Each structure stands twice: as structure tokens, then as C-alpha cells.
Amino acid sequence: MKMITTDVAIVGGGAAGCYAALNLHRNGVQSLIVCKGLVGKSGASLFAGNLVLSGHLLGNTDDNARNTAEFLIKYHNQFLIDQNWARRCGQWIENIYYPELEEAGLYFRRDDAGQVVTSPGKIRSVAANVQGNSGVPFMDLRRKQVIKAGIPRFEETVATALLRKLDGTVGGVFCLDIMTGETIVVAARAVILATGYSDRLHTRSTGTREMSADGIALAWRVGATLINLEMQWWHTNDIAHPPSWQRMQVYPNPMLGSEKSARMINAAGEEFFNQQQDDPLAFGPYTVQLKALAKQVRAGKARYDGGYYAGFDHCDPAEVDAYTTYGKAYRQLGLHFPEQLVETAVTSHYRQGGIDVDTETMRSSVPGLYVAGGLAGHSNGLIALATYDGKVVAEGVMRDLSTLAAAPLVGQDVELESSRLDELRNSSGEGPAPIKVKERVRALMWNKVGVEKSEAGMRSALDEIEQIRVDLLPGMRMANRGKLANYEWLDAIDVVNMIDTCELIIHSSLERKESRGPFFRQDYPLTDNENWLVANVLKKSGNGVRFERRKYDLPFFRPDFVTKDNLEVVW
Amino acid sequence: MVTAATAPTPTAMDARRLGQIERRDTLAARNSCLAPGEDIAVRIRRWDEATRQAAYQDFKVPYQKWMRVLDVLNWIAENEATDLAYRWFCGSKMCGTCAVRINGREVLACWEAAEPVMTIEPLRNLPVIRDLVVDRAPYEKKIASFEPWIERREPYPSFPEPLNHKQMKDASKALDCISCMCCYSTCPVIGLGNLTDFAGPAPLVQLAQTALDPRNDPDKIKRSLALTGIFHCVSCYKCEEVCPASIPIVGRIIEPLKAKAVLLNPGMAKHSSALRDIVAARGWVEPSALVLRVQGLRVLARMPRAIRLLVRGKINPLKTLFGIRTAAAEAARRILRTGVAK
Numbered sequence: 001m002k003m004i005t006t007d008v009a010i011v012g013g014g015a016a017g018c019y020a021a022l023n024l025h026r027n028g029v030q031s032l033i034v035c036k037g038l039v040g041k042s043g044a045s046l047f048a049g050n051l052v053l054s055g056h057l058l059g060n061t062d063d064n065a066r067n068t069a070e071f072l073i074k075y076h077n078q079f080l081i082d083q084n085w086a087r088r089c090g091q092w093i094e095n096i097y098y099p100e101l102e103e104a105g106l107y108f109r110r111d112d113a114g115q116v117v118t119s120p121g122k123i124r125s126v127a128a129n130v131q132g133n134s135g136v137p138f139m140d141l142r143r144k145q146v147i148k149a150g151i152p153r154f155e156e157t158v159a160t161a162l163l164r165k166l167d168g169t170v171g172g173v174f175c176l177d178i179m180t181g182e183t184i185v186v187a188a189r190a191v192i193l194a195t196g197y198s199d200r201l202h203t204r205s206t207g208t209r210e211m212s213a214d215g216i217a218l219a220w221r222v223g224a225t226l227i228n229l230e231m232q233w234w235h236t237n238d239i240a241h242p243p244s245w246q247r248m249q250v251y252p253n254p255m256l257g258s259e260k261s262a263r264m265i266n267a268a269g270e271e272f273f274n275q276q277q278d279d280p281l282a283f284g285p286y287t288v289q290l291k292a293l294a295k296q297v298r299a300g301k302a303r304y305d306g307g308y309y310a311g312f313d314h315c316d317p318a319e320v321d322a323y324t325t326y327g328k329a330y331r332q333l334g335l336h337f338p339e340q341l342v343e344t345a346v347t348s349h350y351r352q353g354g355i356d357v358d359t360e361t362m363r364s365s366v367p368g369l370y371v372a373g374g375l376a377g378h379s380n381g382l383i384a385l386a387t388y389d390g391k392v393v394a395e396g397v398m399r400d401l402s403t404l405a406a407a408p409l410v411g412q413d414v415e416l417e418s419s420r421l422d423e424l425r426n427s428s429g430e431g432p433a434p435i436k437v438k439e440r441v442r443a444l445m446w447n448k449v450g451v452e453k454s455e456a457g458m459r460s461a462l463d464e465i466e467q468i469r470v471d472l473l474p475g476m477r478m479a480n481r482g483k484l485a486n487y488e489w490l491d492a493i494d495v496v497n498m499i500d501t502c503e504l505i506i507h508s509s510l511e512r513k514e515s516r517g518p519f520f521r522q523d524y525p526l527t528d529n530e531n532w533l534v535a536n537v538l539k540k541s542g543n544g545v546r547f548e549r550r551k552y553d554l555p556f557f558r559p560d561f562v563t564k565d566n567l568e569v570v571w
Numbered sequence: 572m573v574t575a576a577t578a579p580t581p582t583a584m585d586a587r588r589l590g591q592i593e594r595r596d597t598l599a600a601r602n603s604c605l606a607p608g609e610d611i612a613v614r615i616r617r618w619d620e621a622t623r624q625a626a627y628q629d630f631k632v633p634y635q636k637w638m639r640v641l642d643v644l645n646w647i648a649e650n651e652a653t654d655l656a657y658r659w660f661c662g663s664k665m666c667g668t669c670a671v672r673i674n675g676r677e678v679l680a681c682w683e684a685a686e687p688v689m690t691i692e693p694l695r696n697l698p699v700i701r702d703l704v705v706d707r708a709p710y711e712k713k714i715a716s717f718e719p720w721i722e723r724r725e726p727y728p729s730f731p732e733p734l735n736h737k738q739m740k741d742a743s744k745a746l747d748c749i750s751c752m753c754c755y756s757t758c759p760v761i762g763l764g765n766l767t768d769f770a771g772p773a774p775l776v777q778l779a780q781t782a783l784d785p786r787n788d789p790d791k792i793k794r795s796l797a798l799t800g801i802f803h804c805v806s807c808y809k810c811e812e813v814c815p816a817s818i819p820i821v822g823r824i825i826e827p828l829k830a831k832a833v834l835l836n837p838g839m840a841k842h843s844s845a846l847r848d849i850v851a852a853r854g855w856v857e858p859s860a861l862v863l864r865v866q867g868l869r870v871l872a873r874m875p876r877a878i879r880l881l882v883r884g885k886i887n888p889l890k891t892l893f894g895i896r897t898a899a900a901e902a903a904r905r906i907l908r909t910g911v912a913k
Contacts, residue, residue: 038707041668041750042660058731099730105721105781107739107746114735129746136665137746137780147715179700208660241636244645244662244681328664332682333637334599433653480654482620485701488654 001418002184005406006032008397009173009186011159012194013039015383016373018142019390020192025149027398032152034159034175034186036210040143043208044198044374048135048383049251050125055094058116060124067122071281073557074571077352078517079533080228081379083556085359089388097384106141109256109323117323119254123283131256132325135383154184159214160493161417162191162222162369165407170222170368172409174417178490181483183421185414189404190368190397193219197374201502202348203446206235206247212494213501215375219355220504225365226538227377228353230509233518234451236289237264237310237344239329246347248329250310252285256323265309265341266301280570287517291567294520304346304451311341346451352380356537361396362389368404370397424492429475434491437472441498449506454522458506465503504538511547512536515566527566529559601684605634611685613643616692618701628652634685641669641680656702664815667749670694671703677753679815694756710755713774716798721781722791738785744823745779747816754810754820760803768800772810772820775799779824782831793835801829802843841865851907854899859891
């Protein structure tokens with residue numbers, strides 16, 4: 001077992017984790033990054049297609065600026081967001097984010113005359129090098145900035161537990177190097193969790209391979225308060241076949257340098273979504289698209305797992321190819337682009353909720369534990385927002401650092417975690433392999449806790465989870481007990497986290513008795529602003545859960561109705 | 572579905588794909604050569620823990636619509652060999668971590684269509700950790716040694732800074748790189764191991780992201796280029812052939828980097844410059860002259876070899892000293908000056 005001591009341990013190597021590390025470094029605070037994948041090459045940050053312009057950037061008008069804020073609060077978060085945080089974030093993006101990225105070398109796509117290429121419309125965006133692929137150069141830059149700063153990286157290393165100091169506060173992380181099988185104990189004055197919000201908990205999920213809700217499970221085990229776990233976003237037009245392409249999206253947002261974007265066609269050949277006409281803000285049609293699809297599904301003209309199509313057959317291919325990567329999937333399948341469309345299906349995407357934080361410092365409810373980016377429950381989406389959190393969490397930790405002493409960890413916790421991992425590796429039951437249990441969990445979430453939810457379906461899902469926990473987990477069969485690159489062992493570690501998190505998600509979904517945005521309850525179809533314009537707060541109590549509701553301040557935007565059928569609400 | 576017969580005729584740009592089209596090996600054909608449910612015969616190179624040796628294991632996998640190589644691996648890991656070690660994260664050509672070789676050809680597993688008969692092996696030129704997982708550390712170390720970031724001579728003005736796409740067109744191509752290592756695995760010069768100090772195509776593409784960026788300090792670029800051994804590239808185009816991101820690695824990355832190296836570090840380009848000078852002066856390549864120019868007095872240490880070559884008629888000192896073809900030299904100079912034959 002390797003022992004390492006640092007000031008701040010950061011778990012997660014995406015936009016939030018990297019930026020937190022860079023900000024701490026800039027201020028002389030030592031940190032290290034533990035990343036389950038490769039820093040900048042795994043997780044959701046890579047998928048940033050384009051970058052939204054906030055405020056008055058690049059000639060944004062007052063209307064553009066206001067629309068961008070409204071889009072974030074209504075269409076992205078259905079009002080379940082700290083609007084004051086959103087305002088601070090927007091100002092930072094306008095004044096700091098873009099200049100800082102460009103100074104570091106990020107290439108915002110220009111035309112030959114030197115103009116930054118933007119998408120037209122009510123909300124404008126730009127791209128890093130190519131639209132559809134902006135996350136790749138963005139995160140590659142972060143990776144290189146982390147290398148340049150000399151910040152230690154523990155890659156392909158999974159954090160399996162948070163460790164406590166003797167006074168009960170969080171002061172360390174137990175890790176396993178997946179490539180060597182070596183365990184690592186990191187002792188730190190503070191821990192930042194930044195593991196993202198795109199977990200693979202459904203059969204179809206946009207999350208990358210390694211995402212198994214570790215952040216939620218680890219934080220919950222040390223008693224962190226969670227909020228709005230039920231608020232799950234969906235991609236409506238991800239490619240239906242093959243399974244490995246389930247997170248490849250036929251991007252519906254406006255194209256750079258064009259007035260057009262993708263359209264969707266039902267099984268009867270009728271267009272049912274065209275972003276230019278059907279999305280009032282003409283930018284982030286995710287929830288709007290999902291509602292349009294739900295109507296098709298109810299009319300028998302599409303299924304959530306396929307039977308409808310998306311594409312660019314109304315566009316000139318040169319228009320699509322000028323600044324985007326959108327033609328690549330069609331061509332790789334040997335389809336005629338843009339004449340032929342591709343079959344699409346729904347995919348579970350980001351979770352809006354997560355760990356409850358104080359948005360001024362990103363403190364969780366557990367002393368010593370901080371959270372940044374999508375894993376926190378204060379907002380949903382966008383690489384810029386996750387980056388802003390990286391700044392805020394670094395400041396929050398630095399503010400508290402004088403009160404966070406380096407202290408010995410509870411030795412018993414370290415031993416218990418070490419033997420738990422050994423037992424998983426040596427599991428010799430007659431049951432299924434861990435990967436089979438993973439797929440079983442995903443299937444039950446897809447079938448019973450999918451786009452459309454009901455009390456009966458979710459109760460049945462809870463029963464099934466209990467059965468998996470009691471019958472399957474103890475008897476998992478490992479084909480390989482070696483330590484080198486043992487992904488089977490990793491699957492066994494993952495599936496425990498998945499089960500715990502799915503259970504919490506289902507409890508939260510049962511608690512919210514309304515429909516809101518992408519959260520559809522068949523038994524509660526109305527959006528209910530009287531009772532449910534609140535954070536659905538989940539607290540650990542004894543050996544169970546306790547819910548509370550917390551009202552949001554609505555200083556800038558508020559809904560204009562009390563109750564309404566969710567499918568008729570534009571956002 | 573498009574059939575091979577109606578596939579578009581190749582343009583000048585994809586002339587190198589002509590053979591594929593003649594063999595009806597198009598993307599359309601690759602995506603339709605199997606019907607759902609048909610068996611794929613897969614052979615995977617694995618690490619056998621018992622014998623502590625590499626061994627091949629055979630599988631039969633039912634084809635699913637538009638199946639990728641990654642779907643084949645996922646199916647096997649779920650149903651036949653739950654301990655199969657292979658790396659992937661995104662499944663959509665962004666993370667660049669799932670590259671393998673199928674039937675001797677480097678591919679990105681998430682991107683390439685499954686074939687009826689496939690032997691799947693790990694990438695070459697990197698150590699294997701287990702099964703299909705390679706150790707990326709040697710590559711990462713090379714990249715870090717280039718310090719692949721921008722250093723500005725002038726202070727950054729403000730957003731947006733003056734810059735246009737013409738200035739960025741080569742760097743922009745390099746920015747499509749997802750460092751999947753396909754080119755690194757196929758590169759024959761890298762395959763020579765420590766015989767040369769050639770950095771390899773992927774590290775050069777990564778370097779080009781900042782070295783071909785007009786905002787970067789030329790002194791910084793000069794320092795980085797000095798570490799690349801770039802003139803060992805033999806321009807065989809294997810890297811371009813396998814690149815899943817379709818980056819023109821030789822034409823738009825390595826050639827512009829070489830051109831920069833000639834200007835910034837003339838010493839690095841001694842061999843190429845000498846060759847060029849000899850062709851311009853004589854109208855043909857005179858190998859002995861090239862050896863003399865590049866090796867200088869060091870040839871004296873190799874006199875025995877020179878004598879053997881002379882005895883066997885392999886070299887001709889008279890021709891080396893006086894063999895100049897005036898008309899050819901004129902033509903060569905014109906081509907070198909203008910880039911065109913006539």
C-alpha cells in the first residue's frame with residue numbers, strides 16, 4: 001500500500017477537477033488529481049460540442065445576454081437552480097473564461113478573414129476548432145496545463161472510499177491503481193469530488209465507460225446531503241445502432257455559420273421536431289425535443305429505444321461540413337450524406353441533481369469534503385459552468401485551509417476498505433460475473449426508471465435492486481484474480497456504487513410528486529410550482545433516508561403559471 | 572443502403588483509396604457485408620496467466636446491426652471472457668483510447684466496422700500491460716518533453732485576438748488528433764526502436780498543435796523541434812493511411828514542421844539540405860557525395876569499407892568528382908525553385 005500526503009486531493013480529471021487543481025497551484029497550494037480514466041480523456045467534458053457566449057461577448061446584444069441566462073435557468077434547470085450563482089457564473093464567463101482560454105492557446109474557430117465564427121439565433125455559441133468536437137482540444141489543453149504545472153496525476157486509478165480523520169471530518173481518499181492493482185491512501189487537508197454527472201446507470205447512457213456514480217455513493221456513505229437526484233436529463237436523438245454509439249448524438253443545436261440544424265422524423269415519415277421552429281430559444285432543445293418525442297411515442301409513431309430518425313437532409317452538405325463534425329457518423333456507416341437519415345433513440349444523459357453544496361464555497365454538508373462541477377446539485381450542464389465551479393471550489397478550500405489541519409486517518413477505515421477490495425477480487429461464488437450484474441442494473445433502470453416513471457414501476461425496481469443486493473452481490477464469480485488491468489475487479493467495485501446510487505435516485509423520484517421538464521411521472525403529469533418549485537433534499541438519517549423541501553430564491557426569472565400539464569410547458 | 576457499384580467515383584483527393592473501391596471495400600460494403608445474427612469469427616491475442624505467455628483465443632460472436640469492433644469486444648467481455656482486458660472510455664471517436672490492430676491494420680475499435688473474420692491484437696511499439704491494454708506512458712513522456720504549450724513573445728491583447736483560419740489551417744488539422752496511437756503503432760521508423768531518435772507521428776502531430784500556431788514563440792518551437800529527430804521520417808504515409816481522424820499527417824503536419832526546422836535549426840536538416848544541394852548542382856543523386864557532405868572527415872574512419880566498395884565497383888570517385896549533368900541540373904534547379912517540372 002502506497003501512502004501519499006498532500007494539501008488537497010481532487011477526485012476527477014474533467015473540466016472542474018483540472019481547473020480546481022490549476023487554481024490551487026496558481027495560489028501555491030499543493031494538490032493531486034485522482035482520475036478513474038485519463039485526465040482530459042474520459043468523462044463528460046470531452047463531449048462539449050460548442051461553447052455558449054454569455055453576457056455581451058462578441059457582439060451579443062442585451063437580448064442575447066438575457067436569453068442566455070433565461071435558457072440556463074428555465075430550459076436547463078426548470079428553475080431548480082441558484083439564480084445568484086448563475087449570475088456570478090455568467091459574469092465570470094464573460095470577463096475571465098474566454099480571454100483566459102484564448103491566452104493559453106485554445107483556438108476559437110475563425111473564418112479566413114479572422115472573424116470568430118458563431119451560430120446565429122437568439123443564443124449564440126462558438127466552437128473550439130470544430131463544432132461537435134470542442135471538448136477534445138479544450139480538455140487536451142487542460143491536460144497539458146496540468147502537466148506544465150507539475151500537478152501529480154494518478155490516472156486509471158479509482159477512488160473507492162473517502163477516509164475520515166480522527167475528528168470525523170473527511171481527510172483522505174482510498175484508491176486503487178487499476179493498471180497495477182496497487183492500493184494508494186491519499187491523506188489530505190481537504191478533498192474535492194469532481195466526478196461528473198453522466199453516470200452509466202441505464203442501458204442507454206451517454207456516460208463514458210468508467211462512470212458508475214462513484215461520487216454520489218462515496219459522498220453518501222460519509223453522510224453528505226443530496227438534492228434533486230430524480231432530475232435526469234435525456235438526449236433524444238442519439239444513434240440507435242450499434243450499442244457502442246449510444247452516446248453519439250445527432251446534434252440538434254444551431255450550426256455555426258448556418259441558419260439550419262438537424263430535424264427529426266417519426267416512423268410515419270412526418271417531421272416532428274425542427275429546432276428552428278420548435279425550440280423557442282433556438283439553442284438547447286434537449287427537454288423540448290424529449291417532450292415532442294413523448295407525444296410521438298404516445299401516438300404510436302416512435303419508441304424511446306428507436307423507430308424514429310434524425311438528420312440533415314434539408315441541408316447542403318457543404319453547409320454542415322464547413323464548421324462541424326456532424327457528417328462523420330453517417331459517412332462511417334456508409335450512408336449517403338446528407339440525403340439519408342439515421343435511426344435514433346433516447347439516451348440517459350446528465351443528472352441535474354447531485355451533492356448539495358453551498359455555492360459560495362462548494363462546501364458539502366460534511367466538513368473537509370468539497371464538490372465541484374456536474375456532481376454537485378446546484379445546476380446542470382455546460383463545460384463553462386463546471387469550470388467556474390473549479391474556480392469557486394479552489395477559493396472555498398483556500399478560505400478554509402487554515403482550519404483544516406493535516407491529521408492521521410482512522411486506521412480501521414483503511415484496513416476495512418483494503419480487505420473489502422481484496423474480498424471482491426477473490427469473490428468465488430457461483431453467481432454471475434460483475435459485468436452481468438452491471439448490465440442487469442442498467443436494464444432495470446431503463447425498463448422501470450426510464451423516461452416515463454410511475455410509482456408501481458419504481459416500487460418494483462426497488463424490490464429488484466434489493467434482490468440483486470442480497471442474492472447476486474455476495475456470489476459474484478471472478479474469472480481472473482490477478483491484479484494487472486483487472487477490469488472485472490473494477491466492475492465488482494463499480495456495481496456496489498451503482499446499486500446504492502440507483503436506490504437513492506428511485507427514492508428521490510418517488511418523493512417528487514409532479515412532472516417537471518425531463519422528469520415525467522405518469523401518475524403526476526402536472527408541473528406543480530405551488531408545491532414542487534423546491535429542492536428535493538435527501539438526508540441520511542440513522543439507517544434510512546429523510547426528505548426535506550427547500551425553496552429557491554427567484555430573483556431574476558420565475559415561472560408564469562401555478563400548475564400545468566408538463567407536456568404543454570415549453571421548458 | 573448504398574451498394575459498392577453505385578459508390579461515388581474517387582476524386583483526386585482520395586486516389587490512394589482507388590484500390591479499395593476497385594475491391595468494393597467501401598464503407599458501405601463494410602457496413603453491409605454481414606447480416607444480423609451471422610457469426611463473426613474472432614481471434615484475440617491474450618496474456619495467458621498460467622503459461623505467462625501471449626496466446627490466441629477464438630470466439631464466435633453474433634453480428635448486430637452496424638456492429639463496431641468495440642461492440643464485438645464488449646459482447647465477448649459480457650458473455651465469453653469476462654476477464655478480457657481492453658481499454659475504452661467514450662465509444663465515439665473522442666477519447667482515442669480503444670485503438671487495436673485488426674488483421675494487422677491499426678483501427679479505432681469504436682469507429683471501425685466489424686469484419687467477418689478478425690484477429691484482434693494490441694498496438695505495436697508500446698509495452699503491453701495485459702491482453703489489448705498497452706502502456707501509454709512512453710508516449711506521454713515524449714509529449715511532455717516537447718513542452719507542448721504556447722509561449723507568447725507579445726502580451727496577449729484581449730478576446731478575441733487577431734487571428735485568422737488561414738494562419739491556423741495546419742494547426743487546426745493537428746487539433747483533430749485524439750492521440751489514439753494508431754499511427755505510432757504502424758510507423759516503421761518507430762518500429763526500429765532505439766536505432767533512431769525519431770519521435771514518431773503522433774507526438775509530432777501533438778507538437779504541431781502549438782508549433783504550427785503563429786502565436787507561439789519561434790525560440791520555443793526551435794527548442795521543441797530539436798528533440799524530435801523529425802528528419803528520420805521516411806514519408807511512407809503509413810500514418811496517414813491509418814489515422815481515424817483523417818489527418819494528412821505527412822503533408823500537413825510533418826512537412827510543415829520539417830520546413831520550420833530547416834529555417835529554425837538548419838543543423839537538424841543537414842542530410843536533407845545536402846541532398847537538395849547535390850541534386851541542384853548535379854541533376855542527380857550522387858550517393859558518395861552525400862556521404863562526404865554529411866559525414867565529413869568521419870569517412871576517414873571508414874576507409875576499409877570505402878576500399879571494399881571501390882574494389883567491387885560500387886563507388887566511382889571520378890564520377891563523384893566530375894559527374895555533372897548540366898541539362899538535368901538546370902531542370903532540377905527549376906523544379907526546386909518553382910515546385911513544378913515545366
